[in-house]
Amino acid sequence: xxxxxxxxxxxxxxxARVEGxxxxxxxxxxxxxxxxxxxxxxxxxxxxxxxxxxxxxxxPDITARICGICPIAYQMSSIxxxxxxxxxxxxxxxxxxxxxxxxxxxxxxxVLHIYMLHAPDFLGYESAIHMAQDHxxxxxxxxxxxxxxxxxxxxxxxxxxxxxxxxxxxxxRVPTRRELGEVGExxxxxxxxxxxxxxxxxxxxxxxxxxxxxxxxxxxxxxxPFNEGRIVSNKGLxxxxxxxxxxxxxxxxxxxxxxxxVRRGHGAYHVGPLARYSLNFxxxxxxxxxxxxxxxxxxxxxxxxxxxxxxxxxxxxxxDEALRIIAAYEPPERAAxxxxxxxxxGHGASEAPRGLLYHRYQIDEKGAILxxxxxxxTSQNQKTIEDDLRHFxxxxxxxxxxxxxxxxxxxxxxxxxxxxxxxxxxxxxLRGD
Amino acid sequence: MNVDRRHxxxxxxxxxxxxxxxxxxxAVARRLRDLGLxxxxxxxxxxxxxxxxxxxxxxxxxVLVDACRGAGTPGSVHRIEAGEAERLxxxxxxxxxxxxxxxxxxxxxxxxxxxSRLVVYAIEGIHFGHGEGLSAHVDHALDEVVALVVRDLxxxxxxxxxxxxxxxxxxxxxxxxx
Numbered sequence: 001x002x003x004x005x006x007x008x009x010x011x012x013x014x015x016a017r018v019e020g021x022x023x024x025x026x027x028x029x030x031x032x033x034x035x036x037x038x039x040x041x042x043x044x045x046x047x048x049x050x051x052x053x054x055x056x057x058x059x060p061d062i063t064a065r066i067c068g069i070c071p072i073a074y075q076m077s078s079i080x081x082x083x084x085x086x087x088x089x090x091x092x093x094x095x096x097x098x099x100x101x102x103x104x105x106x107x108x109x110x111v112l113h114i115y116m117l118h119a120p121d122f123l124g125y126e127s128a129i130h131m132a133q134d135h136x137x138x139x140x141x142x143x144x145x146x147x148x149x150x151x152x153x154x155x156x157x158x159x160x161x162x163x164x165x166x167x168x169x170x171x172x173r174v175p176t177r178r179e180l181g182e183v184g185e186x187x188x189x190x191x192x193x194x195x196x197x198x199x200x201x202x203x204x205x206x207x208x209x210x211x212x213x214x215x216x217x218x219x220x221x222x223x224x225p226f227n228e229g230r231i232v233s234n235k236g237l238x239x240x241x242x243x244x245x246x247x248x249x250x251x252x253x254x255x256x257x258x259x260x261x262v263r264r265g266h267g268a269y270h271v272g273p274l275a276r277y278s279l280n281f282x283x284x285x286x287x288x289x290x291x292x293x294x295x296x297x298x299x300x301x302x303x304x305x306x307x308x309x310x311x312x313x314x315x316x317x318x319x320d321e322a323l324r325i326i327a328a329y330e331p332p333e334r335a336a337x338x339x340x341x342x343x344x345x346g347h348g349a350s351e352a353p354r355g356l357l358y359h360r361y362q363i364d365e366k367g368a369i370l371x372x373x374x375x376x377x378t379s380q381n382q383k384t385i386e387d388d389l390r391h392f393x394x395x396x397x398x399x400x401x402x403x404x405x406x407x408x409x410x411x412x413x414x415x416x417x418x419x420x421x422x423x424x425x426x427x428x429x430l431r432g433d
Numbered sequence: 434m435n436v437d438r439r440h441x442x443x444x445x446x447x448x449x450x451x452x453x454x455x456x457x458x459x460a461v462a463r464r465l466r467d468l469g470l471x472x473x474x475x476x477x478x479x480x481x482x483x484x485x486x487x488x489x490x491x492x493x494x495x496v497l498v499d500a501c502r503g504a505g506t507p508g509s510v511h512r513i514e515a516g517e518a519e520r521l522x523x524x525x526x527x528x529x530x531x532x533x534x535x536x537x538x539x540x541x542x543x544x545x546x547x548x549s550r551l552v553v554y555a556i557e558g559i560h561f562g563h564g565e566g567l568s569a570h571v572d573h574a575l576d577e578v579v580a581l582v583v584r585d586l587x588x589x590x591x592x593x594x595x596x597x598x599x600x601x602x603x604x605x606x607x608x609x610x611x
Contacts, residue, residue, distance in 0.1 A: 046563045065451050068479050116483060129536060132543035140544060147487045 024408060026393060033393050036386045038412070043250075043259055044374050051372040056082045056341055056363045057168050063359070063374065064162050067418055069112065072105040072153065073352030074374075075166045076227050077359040082168045084242070085346025085363055088339045093332040094170040095227075096325045100180075101156040101166065102226045102350070103322040107149030107190070109353035110273075110311040110318075113416045114201060115142035118308050121410035122204035138200060141193050145315070148190040151183050152322060170336030177329060184326040191319045195291055198312040202295035206305035207407075209392060213302060213384065214266060215275035218351055224283040224317055225276065227350045232279055233269065234300075242347040244358050250375070261380040268383040271355030272415060273310040274301055285324075288317040304388060304414040311416070341367025352377055354416050378417045385415055438491035442473050442586045443548075445488060447480040447499040447534065454558025454571045458498040461554075464579050473586065482537035486546055495548045496582050499534055500571070501555035508557060508570030510578055512585075515551035552585055554578055 027035040044066045051062055059078040064071035076098060083090065090098070115138060116128040125131040132139040155175055157163025165172050216237065220229035231247075232238050239247055248269075250259040263269050281289065281299035292313045301310055343365040349358045355377030362370040392411050396404055446462025448455040459477045466475040476488055480499065489495045504511050504523070513520045521535040534553060541547045556578060560568045567575075 050563075068449070068481070112481075112483065127536070127539075129539035129543055132540055136544050139540070143483050143487055143544075146483050150484065 024389070024412065026389065026408070028393075028397075031394075031397060033390050036389050036393075038382055038386045038389070043379055044376065048372045048374055051361075051369045054369050056085070056361065056367040056369055059359075059361065059369065059372075060166055060168065061162075061164070066374070066376075067352075069109050069418065070105055070352050070354070071162055072101055072157065072166070073350055073357050074359075075163065076102060076350040077348045077352075077357045077374075078361075079166065079168050079348070080227060080350060081346040081348030081359040081361050082363070083339060083346070084348060085344045085361060086168075086339050086341055087344075088169065088337060090170060090337060093174070093330060094336070096329065097156060097171065097174060098166075099223075099226050100322055100325045101153055101163070103318040103325075104149050104152030104156065106318040106353050107194075107315055107322075108146050108153065109416075110315045111142055111145045111149060111197070113353075114197060114308055114311050114315075115139060117416070118410075118413050119200075119204065121406070121413060122206060122308070141196060141200075145190055145193045145197070148183070148186045151186065155179050155183050167336060169339040170334070172335060174331050174335045176331060180326045180329055184323060187319055187323050187326070191287075191316065191323070194312065194316045194319050195287075197315060198291045198295050198309065201309040201312040204308065206303070206308075207392075208303070209305060209388075209395075210302040211304070211388060211391065213270040213274070214263060214268070215278050216263070216269045216271050216380075217276040217279050217356060218349060219279055220283070222283075224280050224285075224321070225351050231349060231356070233263070234279060235266065237263070241349045241358075244347060244349065244375075245360065245373075248358075248375075248380075250379070259379055260383040261375065262383065268387055269380065270384045271377045271380050272307070273314050273353075273355075274304065274307050275355065276351060277301060277310045277313065284313070284317055285320050287320050288313050291316050304411070307414050307416075341365065354378055354381075354418055356380065376418070378415070381415050381417070385412055385417070388414070438474075439493050440472070441492045442494040442496075443476065443489055443492040444473065444496045444498065444582060444586070445476045445478050445485065447478050447485075447497055449479060450565055451563065453560035453562055453564060453566065454556075454568055455500050455561050456565065456567060457500040457556045457558060457571045457575070460567060461498045461556075461575055461578050461582070464575060465582060468579075468583075470583070480533050482533060482540060485534070485537040486541045486544070489541075489548055489551075490546065493549050494586060495551045496585060497534060497551070497553045498578060498582065499553065499555050500558040500561075502558060502561070504555060505557045506570075507559040507568065508574045510574055510581070511555045511557070512581070513553040513555065515547065515553070521553065554582060 025037040026033060047063060047066055051059060054062065059082055060075040063074040063078045066074050120128050120131045123131055128139065153163060156165065158165030214233050214235045216231065216233045218225035218229035219232040230238055230240055231244060237247065247264055248261060249264060250261050253260050278300040295309050297309060341363055345360065345362045347360045349356055357377055358375040360373040364370055388411055389408060396407055399407065444462060444465050446459040448458040450456030450459055462475050462477050478485055478488060515538055521538060556571055556574055558568065558571050
């Protein structure tokens with residue numbers, strides 16, 4: 001490893017503590033960042049191809065397998081796209097149950113990331129295991145919270161992994177009031193744990209770093225967004241989900257396997273908790289708004305390192321929302337509405353834990369899928385993550401190599417990147433000319 | 434619901450059946466479940482570490498079955514005890530999560546949530562791409578793994594430990610049973 005001031009070379013074998021594997025290459029020239037290459041996401045092209053010829057009703061089950069940690073998000077985006085294609089809208093208790101299962105997934109995903117994947121960075125630990133030795137209570141809290149989130153998903157989804165109960169039109173089976181009541185009791189305890197999590201996240205020391213992001217998320221007139229709304233940004237965007245492809249495109253980046261998602265005429269944009277929060281703070285329930293303020297957050301947050309706090313606030317929201325839905329729940333007469341196929345194109349977008357997840361399908365009159373397009377949140381964030389690093393690294397060049405590398409990894413983990421589709425094994429190279 | 438699991442013998446089959454040989458652990462679990470042995474609880478898991486720690490909560494005797502890469506020839510079977518930390522670390526868990534079996538054991542240890550006995554059976558796979566279905570090598574190993582797990586769980590703890598005092602820093606191939 002070179003220690004020459006003008007020439008620095010750092011290699012890290014694998015980018016740890018993100019879902020899957022990935023890597024980063026940064027080249028410096030004369031003390032300035034000359035190039036940043038981030039290759040952490042491979043689009044789900046296998047699934048887009050595999051879906052062709054399958055029935056539209058199979059899309060939720062197939063796409064659920066794209067991501068082990070957020071299957072519900074894929075199911076919801078695909079279901080909404082197919083229902084849009086067939087001209088069906090699901091309302092009432094079934095709509096509420098969809099939000100409820102999504103609450104469960106947010107709880108699980110956010111808690112896992114906050115405690116097991118990201119907190120070790122802030123506290124200076126190599127891994128959550130090392131952290132657990134010194135902070136067992138925090139990690140026990142994580143396990144308990146995640147388990148409750150998982151129970152919520154299971155009671156609605158029918159199985160812990162790859163939920164099978166969700167379908168186009170609704171569910172195969174809806175829960176009884178008693179089944180929901182049981183998990184509701186546990187959610188009350190979870191709310192205390194989540195508020196403690198906000199305090200924990202707020203106590204973590206983080207760099208003073210802000211960017212003027214174009215935040216993009218769903219926005220809905222009456223609720224913090226999960227499944228429905230228009231796609232908006234803080235820089236003038238306000239469109240229907242069906243207009244997504246008129247405003248966003250994916251560009252191949254010559255040097256890498258990455259696809260860069262950009263807003264036409266604008267450039268990089270930012271999806272995920274910071275975007276949702278900054279665009280929808282007024283839609284949060286009071287308990288979540290108060291927790292955010294106590295944590296030192298305003299209605300907008302532009303520091304990606306504070307995303308860990310925002311995830312904790314969203315966890316509070318998800319639990320509060322789940323309790324609200326459970327309290328009001330009356331089992332519907334039917335578990336699903338009828339959906340008949342027609343030749344058309346359908347667009348769907350929902351807010352996965354990591355951000356906006358867009359699906360588009362073209363189906364024929366029998367409901368066979370002709371084409372599929374899936375744009376996950378992590379692929380939409382890749383350019384923004386690179387930009388963050390490009391701006392972050394120069395201010396920290398005084399750090400020794402090991403620490404700078406760690407800070408870069410921490411900066412990438414701000415986005416909780418889900419790179420489970422990535423099969424490439426890459427390195428972190430910080431090379432100076 | 435608090436079930437007393439102090440006398441429970443638990444098998445957890447781990448993996449992703451949509452990624453070829455990564456489905457091996459869960460295939461073994463299904464065969465064990467079909468045997469319907471009394472006193473044996475069988476679960477399946479995608480291998481995410483925190484849910485593993487919760488899944489074996491309170492259980493006395495735990496066997497994990499999983500696929501691995503880089504441990505030996507395809508279809509070879511490796512038995513690892515929880516105390517053999519280096520061999521556990523050497524397992525390359527072929528899942529989509531970075532927080533797998535070895536991390537789960539480390540986490541449980543740090544939190545005082547280890548069962549009295551925990552053993553891992555790892556089956557060397559060869560194909561981990563998209564799609565369901567095990568390679569022939571792995572498929573042929575399943576019945577033998579089932580037999581080994583049953584034998585392991587029917588032994589008393591002392592008996593199981595006898596003769597296993599090998600060099601924990603030894604190569605992963607040691608204790609290859611097949």
